[in-house]
Amino acid sequence: MYQEDDLIMISALQHYAFCPRQCALIHVEQAWAENRLTAEGRIMHEHVHEEGDESRGDVRIERGVSLRSLRLGLIGKADIVEYHRQDDGTWQAFPVEYKRGKPKPDHSDKIQLCAQALCLEEMLSASIPTGALFYGKTRRRLDVDFDEALRQETEAAAIKTHELIDAGITPAPVYSKRCESCSLVAECMPKTIQKNRSVKSYLKRMLDET
Ligand code: SF4
Structure with a gap:
């Protein structure tokens, strides 16, 4: 179990899975350059978070939900967590992450979303089998299964990202x-x-x- 002071951002896993050097530049060297693409992404996230919570029939929607996992040492926010009413009257959590662009060839976005699900599972003591990525460029929602392979990949990314940030060395x-x-x-x-x-x-x- 990690301590509060040792938590790293969930988004760091996405950066690590995309490129370990990018992760170190952002989370070790604090080098963050706002450009047109990142500005568009930031505005999109802010817009999603500002819309407020709502209910639509059998779906409850919470926005900008704070997340944390002491087991994986992660902290962050989900853009949206939907709660779908089940036949037995319980509510199934379903995280949704918004992305500015289009689906990537790597697993980095899926790892970020899966990390959100693992945080929610720990916080709610519940099982979360699926979530979704919404891509602004394609205006499409892509459902993501949190299968065993993705869970293992996400947990491995969390360990590696902690090691990278703790070491404080930016890879070439x-x-x-x-x-x-x-x-x-x-x-x-x-x-x-x-x-x-x-x-x-x-x-x-x-x-x-x-
Ligand atoms: S090597 Fe540099 S430019 Fe290329 S993806 Fe990594 S951080 Fe970005």
Whole structure:
């Protein structure tokens, strides 16, 4: 069990799953660059949280719900938690996370949503089998099953993200296609740093050999 002071943001798991260096730049070095894409995302989240709670038939909707897990050492907010009335009169929690863009090829958004579900399970002592990601670009809601594989991937990401933030060391960049959609590409300079590092390691190898 983690202590209150050791909790990390749930969103850090999404950053870690996208790129460990991006996670360290944000959560270790506090390097956060607002650009058009992040501003659009922030405004979208603020808008969702401001709308207030409501009930629609057999669905109750809570917005900006505070979350915490001492088991995984996580803290954060769910954009929306829906509660669906079941046949037996109980209410099934169903987290929904809003994303500005479109579904990504990696699991980072699913890991963030699953981490929210794991927090809710701990807080409500309930089982949460599914949730959804809403993508602003496609205007589509994608249902996500919290199956055993995703749960294990999320718990592993939580452990790795804690280790990364505790170590306080930012990994070197590895340039790849994901850098094209990274909000921190200007701060990270993946091509420049990677090139300089390879020149440096080449010179070191040459010196070692002589
Ligand atoms: S630019 Fe690429 S290497 Fe750098 S933080 Fe972003 S995704 Fe990671």
